[in-house]
Amino acid sequence: MKADNGHHDTHYYNALTRRMIGIIIVVSITPMLLVAGVIYSQFHDSYKEKVYAHLGELVLKHRQNIDNFLTEKLNNIRFMAEALDVEELNNERVLREKLKILQEEYGTVFEDLGFVNHEGLQVAYAGSLKLENARYSGAEWFLKALENEYYISDVFMGLRGFPHFIVTVRGGTDEEPWVLRATINFMAFNALVQKIRIGKTGFAFILNRQGQYQTEPAFDALPSIQQYSEYFLTRNPSSHSNVRIMEKEDSAGRVNLYVGALLKGGDWLMVYQQHSEDAYADLQHAQKIIILILLVGIIGIVTMSVLLSGRMVSRMSFIDREKEMMNQQVIETGKLASVGQLAAGIAHEINNPVAIMVEEAGWIQDLLEEEEFAAGKNLEEFQRALLQIGTQGRRCKEITHKLLSFARKTDSRIHDVRVNEMIDELVELSAQRARYAGVEIITRFQKDLPLLKVSETEFQQVMLNLINNALDAMEKKGGLLKISTSLEGEEMVIEVADNGPGIPKSNLARIFDPFFTTKPVGKGTGLGLSICYGIVKKMGGEVDVKSVMDHGTTFHIRLPVIQD
Amino acid sequence: MASEESIRLLMVDDEEGYVNVIANRLARRGIDVTRTYSGSEAIQTLRGEEFDVALLDLKMEDMDGLEVLKVFKLMAPELQVVMITGHGSEEAAREGIAEGAFDYLTKPCELSELVEKIREAAAARKKMEP
Missing domain, CATH: 3.30.450.20 (PAS domain)
Known part of the structure; x- marks a missing residue:
């Protein structure tokens, strides 16, 4: 039962811990992820936009540069074609002069100049290659050049065998057109891009x-x-x-x-x-930082939630246990109180018949004094029997008196308690049991102890528990139970020492734990000592135990003495 | 056996057996006991007779002993009342003394003690006479 309970509790508290961890993690991490996600997505979008805009602008600018370059080169040739007449263009010397001027102005961008007649024959040429009288009638660029007033060719290998492109201007009449062409150095153009x-x-x-x-x-x-x-x-x-x-x-x-x-x-x-x-x-850099922050945050949250939940649940389980103990204590005290009331009722009921019996015996004694009985041969025996009835009647009276004073004290209100007298009463109540167990109870009290301000019932409960435990321990072999009181400074010390079998070291640390018992199932609740502990703590005192195997166990209760 | 100045005692207790045996024993010791078995009966008896001492049980079925005591004190202020209480009900007895009772004894008590207490009460009653 007890093990089941413990197992069930562990399961319950573990589940509780897991639930708390889960809730803390979800509640903390979800908004963190959301915020990080939104911020990242915003940043991502705007950064991408920025990159697009930047690259777009860059490409447009360079496109413009290249277009300008091409237009400029074309204009150079157009200007030349317009400025010179056919004879001058046909003159290699003039072309060389013009090339020289262009090269002076633009470096090696212009490689050569050529004048091509309508048949595709380069009739005049200026440049480093020997291309005079080269035939271009079949070349693609020449056909295109004839079609368009201005033309810029694609890059091609041509007759010279390395990449270049040409710029052409068409002139002359429709029947006999001519073409002025210039070769643009590929390297110069290429460098632009x-x-x-x-x-x-x-x-x-x-x-x-x-x-x-x-x-x-x-x-x-x-x-x-x-x-x-x-x-x-x-x-x-x-x-x-x-x-x-x-x-x-x-x-x-x-x-x-x-x-x-x-x-x-x-x-x-x-x-x-x-x-x-x-x-x-840069975006990836930012992403890495965000992930790092998230990771650190998540680790922090998880660690915190585990620590926090663990601590809270252990605190809760402690409080639950304490509450359970308190409940048990209330039940036990209540039981004691109702037992007390029952006892009081019985004691009252018994008092009257016992009184009548004793008095009737006394009446017979009175009558025996008369002369007619004085000679009776059994007179002495009668008198002895009557005396015995009286004695036993008085014994009954004492018992009922004890029961009644016990019952009167079953409440938890604070009273002035005379410790020595109360222990005496308890010892008397336990005397019968002690006799059966073969235990001798010795009390050694310090006289003139101050009054103790505690609940009589609870104090009784503590002492009865210790006495009963000692008697239980010595039940088999008998022994000696010493109860002593003394005053040490501001503390009253009550010692309950038996010479029983002692408590094994492994159990010693747990004897005040609730539900810890070594008694067989059904014999003990395992609550007695834990309740004692609770009561003594409530009184502001301390209880400790020393035990040596085969020599006995000693409990010390220290209670503060409050002076008025 | 009764002396000239025998004490007139009114005994009130709802435990009949107890009243009878005590009455018998007290009679042998020169005390004239009138037996009543309830509070109302005692009050009735007190109307027609005069007593020196009353022996009053505080716990009775029909009337509370303390109530009876108050009535006694009203009817016969010079009557000395000795109360009998159960053990543990001393509080009520102390209250009774405050109401004018002579003293109290706890039941069951020794007869010698009882006789002694009655005699003391009777002596106190005597002193009050002119």
């Missing part, structure tokens, strides 16, 4: 409509060209002033940020590409 580098992985390049590189990308083009050209083709040329930003996973499984803008009248696409994680490096 290649200098766009951001972070570790951000770079830019230009593609034509066929998806061919017009500049050399800083990194190997990991992604398939396909996705650019698709993107490129789906663009509405009228919206070419806008940039388009997207994030896509490449074939290597990395998410990239792509910023695209059309240039050269929609012929070319400038693409800026960067790994997303590189672009959002």
Whole structure:
């Protein structure tokens, strides 16, 4: 029963602890996660917006630069075509002069100049290569140049065998058009785009409509060209002033940020590409900090909730136990009180018949004094018997008196208690039991002890308990029970010492625990000593025990003496 | 056996057996006992007769002893009342003394003690006479 109870209690308190931990954790962590989540998502969105805006602006600016570069070079050639007539353009010396002026102004951007007649024959040439009389009639750029008044070609290898592109201006009549062309140094152009580098992985390049590189990308083009050209083709040329930003996973499984803008009248696409994680490096840093803070917070909350709940529940279980003890004490005191009342009733009822019996015996004694009986041969025997009735009647009287004084004291109000007298009374009440157990009770009282201000009932209960426990312990072999009182300073010390078998050391620490008992089931509640302990504590006193195996056990009760 | 100045005693107790045996024993010791077995009966008796001492049980079924005492004191202020109480009811007895009772004894008591107390009460009664 007791073990079941204990098990049930442990289970209950464990469940309670778990519930409390759960509630504290949920209540504390949920708002923390929510706040962190909202803040992070806000930050994430605005940061992404900022990155987009920044990259968009960057690409637009460079697109503008490149467009300007191309327009400028075209204008140079246009100006030349307009300023010179056909004879001058056909003159290599003039062309060399013009090239020299251009190179002086723009460095090596202009590689060469050429004048091509309607048949595709370069009739005049100025430049470092030997391209005089080169035939371009089949070249793609020449066909395009004839179609358009101005033309800027894609990058191509051409006759010279390394990448370049050309700028052309068409002149002459419709029947006999001519073309003035200039070669733009690829390296110079390429540098314009290649200098766009951001972070570790951000770079830019230009593609034509066929998806061919017009500049050399800083990194190997990991992604398939396909996705650019698709993107490129789906663009509405009228919206070419806008940039388009997207994030896509490449074939290597990395998410990239792509910023695209059309240039050269929609012929070319400038693409800026960067790994997303590189672009959002700061965001990831912030994310790490938030996760760290959350982690520390969660660990703190969990630790606190475990510690706090554990402490609270252990406190609660302590209070529950105390309450249970108090309840038991109230029940025990109540039992004692009702037993007392019952005893008082019985004592009263017995008093009258006993009084009558004793008096009737006395009456017979009175009558025996008369002469007619004086000679009776059994007179002495009669008188002895009557005396005996008187003696036994008086004994009954004493018993009922004791019962009545015991009953009168069954309340927990504070009285002035004469300790020695009360112990004497209790010893007398226990005398019968002691005789059966073969125990001799010796009292050694200090005289003139001050009055003790305690509840008589409770004090009786404590003393009776100790006496009964001692008698129980010595029941088998008999022994000696010494009860002594003394005054030590402001404390009254009551010692109850038996010479019984003693209490094993392992049990000694637990004897004041509620429900601890070594008696067989049904014999003891295990509450006696714990109630004693509670009562003595309530009186402001101390109780302790010393025990030596095979030599006996001694209880000391120390109670404060309150002087008026 | 009764002396000239035998004490006139009114005994009130609802325990008939006790009244009878005490009355018998007291009669042998020169005390003239009138037996009554309830408070009302005692009051009735006191109307028609004069007594020196009353022996009054405080715990009776029909009337509380203290009430009877008060009536006695009203009817016959010179009557000396010795109260009999159970052990442990001394408080009521002390209250009785405050009401004018002579003294009290706890039941069961020794006959010699009882006789002694009655004689003292009778002597006190005597002193009050002019």
